[in-house]
Amino acid sequence: MKLSMMLLLTIVTPAMASSPSLSVFTHSQVLTDFELDAMKGKYTNNGQDYYFGLQMQTQFIQDNGVQQQVGMQIEISQIDNRPSINITISDPDAVDSQNEFNIDSLGQSAGLQQRIQIAGNENLAVNELDMAQGRLASLPQGVSIALGTTLVSQNGDTTFSTNPNTMGYQIELASGKASQGLNYQDGNGQLVQSIFIDGLSHSVINQSTIRYDGMPVGPIQSNILGRQISDLTALGF
Template sequence: MKLGMMLLLAITTPVIASPPSLSVFTHSQVLTDFELDSMKGKYTNNGQDYYFGLQMQTQFIQDNGVQQQVGMQIELSQVDNQPSINITISDPNAVDSQNGFQLDSLGQSAGLQQRIQIAGSENLAVNELDMAQGRLVPLLQGINIAVGTTLVSQSGDTTFSANANTVGYQIALASSNVSQGINYQDGNGQLVQSIFIDGLNQGVINQSTIRYDGMPVGPIQSNILGRQISDLTSLGF
């Protein structure tokens, strides 16, 4: 009985904590701006103007010798605290379509995802990504499309999507399938570049170009991609 009372007193009696030791900061140093820039994340001032652009282009040649190029560009900016988005595609003759598509991502991991599958010989397949500070040049023969739309090319082989969770395009040919775009699902953002070829003497080059301006990012640039994909969702994606 006395032992139980002693245990109860030990549990209910508050413990007075000693003040934390500050000795660990004795030899601390202030980080430079360059070191802060290299840390994960991005740093912007309240109301700061910034720019983020993604241009996707695909060049391909089919086994019959027909060559084609497809392109799409997304630009996100903030001027005077007002966010804006501009989406253009390379086909001025594209028409509205009800047939959307979902980019095929590799699991739930975020960031850049590249896929190449080839069945056959004498084929070429390349996925490329370039990232640098600056701004994109206007897309050649580009036309603006509205958020929430899906269009199909005049030839009928390319679908452009600016819908929720999928911003990009898919090219469906007789013996190949190519796609590029932003895929956002379950809280993860991905830039997907995918090439599938089944046949002979075909060539596909996927190129994605990222440009950013108005924000210091330091040597760690890849985090900008994930952050800006997240920002796109706040505008309706």
């Protein structure tokens, strides 16, 4: 306390400055927790352990009768001040690929973006998001992949990407395509769910599941999407 007082006197005394005016704060108001939760960024204690997980799964049936499920899971955690990221995909037979793709976003808005375009009859297309506190179970038959990787499934219809600006997958359907992933561009982070069908008798369901633990989210849950997607840049994304 004495050292702090001496430092304060050392700074103030030579200048003989008057106390600053506090009139600017006359009409200020204390922000509520609801408003703080809506602000960009997170409020965590130093050294606090936390967890953020995103699981993306797509189930589809094509007009040729092919039925398949594709999945990808991204988990970010900090334990004992050590951040880590773990990425798994549902295809253990996927191989390295030079093919790259970008998930197109709808404008510059951050957060969840869902898109469905259908041309044809007897088609089903659904985008779903579930978000709650907790942790994800392991992805069935999941195999770990590294950042900066592009893989293609053995049958060649699905491309997985963990490259800059796009982390997710794209499925080439018999008549169309489906994709899910994290998109980061121009300072905005988006979770994109997209389905395009141009044909008959397709059924496509995109499901994204978000789980978080160790961090207060508050009533405005959607903002956590932009926050955590932005955090990926600090881990090499």
